[in-house]
């Protein structure tokens with residue numbers, strides 16, 4: 001699903017956010033990318049989500065060689081294959097849960113009635129069948145994040161990228177959101193969660209640890225030999 005090889009990313013001003021990262025994630029995995037602030041996690045998410053191109057190295061997402069695609073093709077790849085969830089939900093104010101989710105399908109080619117039907121189905125799936133007509137300000141933080149997740153997966157992406165999805169939530173709501181992500185993963189979606197919370201990461205089947213733009217540990221590396229520090 002994901003293959004990064006020797007990926008670097010430098011920003012103007014000489015900051016190296018990714019300093020030679022190689023990572024493989026198989027279809028169906030649930031992976032946490034964990035590290036302190038400034039370690040390169042967001043940059044990694046942008047590269048994985050094809051929102052940003054690396055300075056060097058190769059990126060393959062769902063079989064596509066990102067470096068060979070034009071910007072327009074990358075947009076199509078994102079729209080069809082990748083869902084995004086962010087810390088602060090990014091829902092449209094004054095818009096019902098159904099419409100927030102259905103509007104995410106605006107460019108899918110589906111008719112309005114079908115977009116709505118799918119939105120209702122996916123809202124039920126994340127446990128919000130009783131909140132369909134609620135607007136964001138009428139929902140709790142955990143419920144808002146569930147709407148955001150529903151929107152991200154309504155188009156049935158094969159890859160779901162979540163950037164600090166529980167960062168703005170109390171621990172009970174955060175645990176609920178994590179459960180939803182686990183269920184989606186169990187149903188077949190590959191899920192990558194970026195977090196600075198070690199406790200959250202520890203609850204995931206695979207953890208990749210970052211520091212200073214490099215991977216310094218990967219629990220999938222069972223040999224344990226590749227990194228100085230694992231776990």
Ligand code: ADP
Nearest residue numbers: 011012015017036037038039040041042043044
């Ligand atoms: P994290 O998500 O782990 O906090 P980031 O990927 O956001 O890490 O940042 C990694 C490094 O790159 C940091 O030193 C940060 O200041 C720098 N950085 C991130 N984005 C930019 C940018 N757009 N321009 C310049 N420097 C950036």
